[in-house]
Amino acid sequence: MKVSFKLNGKNVVIDVNPNEVLLDTLRLKLGVKSVKRGCERGECGVCTVLMNGKPVYSCMVLTPQADGAEIETVEYLQGKEEVKALIDSFVKHGAIQCGYCTPGFIVTAYALIKAKQNGLTKEDVIKGLEGNLCRCTGYKKILEAVINALNQLET
Ligand code: FES
Ligand code: FES
Structure with a gap:
């Protein structure tokens, strides 16, 4: 499925699996390496990004949930x-x-x-x-x- 969001000030349109997490989309497909992989279950915070200005664990957000959102990482911030x-x-x-x-x-x-x-x-x-x-x-x-x-x- 296609998902679009704003990543670090630029519009992104990308094909993702419905069960793909934002951590994987950012790191593996979009090359955003400041977003780290740790526990992958919402406990350690190394994958934290801003979604519409609020910190979220990107390992706990399905990428389709980010459709239309603004995502910011340290590369931009x-x-x-x-x-x-x-x-x-x-x-x-x-x-x-x-x-x-x-x-x-x-x-x-x-x-x-x-x-x-x-x-x-x-x-x-x-x-x-x-x-x-x-x-x-x-x-x-x-x-x-x-x-x-x-x-x-x-x-
Ligand atoms: S990888 Fe630990 S909270 Fe996301
Ligand atoms: S985990 Fe090494 S500096 Fe925090």
């Missing part, structure tokens, strides 16, 4: 001021080790910042990121990086 601040802060705070989880964290943190730019508390950030797992960093540095980016954006 990295041009935004908030994402630049997040990336700089992740590097500065050593919040990246293997880096496998990083695109998912950046997408989720960006959505958090956009949803509630002023007045995000540390608790909001902890809660907002709880759907993204990292096997390397122990989370403390990721948390510091996001809060630091937030502080910079607010000043």
Whole structure:
């Protein structure tokens, strides 16, 4: 079946199987490699993308459900001021080790910042990121990086 959506600002029309997940369409057919494959059951967050501005696990979205939607990934979002601040802060705070989880964290943190730019508390950030797992960093540095980016954006 044919599905069309906007991917990173460009219209895409693509043939997919009705049971194909967005993760596979993005990675295997459209070459979007920032979207990582992890648990494939909605638990780890490495496949997170924005769908109509909201973070979703692309392994849990059937591609036909994305018909007409706007999908954004780090490849596109990295041009935004908030994402630049997040990336700089992740590097500065050593919040990246293997880096496998990083695109998912950046997408989720960006959505958090956009949803509630002023007045995000540390608790909001902890809660907002709880759907993204990292096997390397122990989370403390990721948390510091996001809060630091937030502080910079607010000043
Ligand atoms: S691969 Fe999608 S949530 Fe883990
Ligand atoms: S930096 Fe390796 S999984 Fe997070």
